[in-house]
Amino acid sequence: MNTNIGWCRVLTCALLILMIGSSALAKDDKINPKEPGAYIKTDKGLRRLLPNIVFQEEGPYYIESNNPAHFFLKDIEYFVFFGKYNFQFLTLNPMVLLKVSPLGKPVFMFGKNVDVEMKTIGTDLYTVKSKKLLGRGYYSLWIEDSAWDFILD
Secondary structure (H helix, E strand, O other), X not given: OHHHHHHHHHHHHHHXXXXXXHHHHOOOOOOOOOOOEEEEEEOOEEEEOOEEEOEEOOOOEEEEOOOOEEEOHHHEEEEXXXXXXXXXXXXXXXXXXXXXXXXXXXXXXXXXXXXXXXXXXXXXXXXXXXXXXXXXXXXXXXXXXXXXXXXXX
C-alpha cells in the first residue's frame, strides 16, 4: 500500500513538471507581419515602425524627425523586415543632431554604421540583429530612400 502511494506521488509530480514545462516551451515565436515594412520584435510582439524619407542637400544624408516610436532598451529583441528590399545596403545608424529646420523640426544626420547580422526566415521575411549592444538614443534602420527611425529609452 505504501508503494502505491509513493508511485502516485511520483506520477503526480512528473505530470506537474510536464505541464509546467510544456507551457513554458509553448511560447509562440511565430512572426507574421501583415504589411510590408520594418518592425521591432519586443517581448509583447511585433511593433511596426513608420518610415521616414532620407534627404541630401550638398552634404550628409539626413532625415527630419517626425515623432519616432519610443522603446525601452530592455524590451528590444531584434528587428524584422517584411517585403522586397535591397538588403545589400541595409544599415543601422545612430542619429546625430545636424540642425533645426526652418519649420522648427530637428534635423538628424546618420552616424557611424552599427554592424548587423541578417537572417532569412521566410519569403520576403528577414530578421536583423545588432552584433553589438545598443545604447540609449535615437537610431534608424536605413534601406534605399527610406529610414525607419526609433528612440531607445
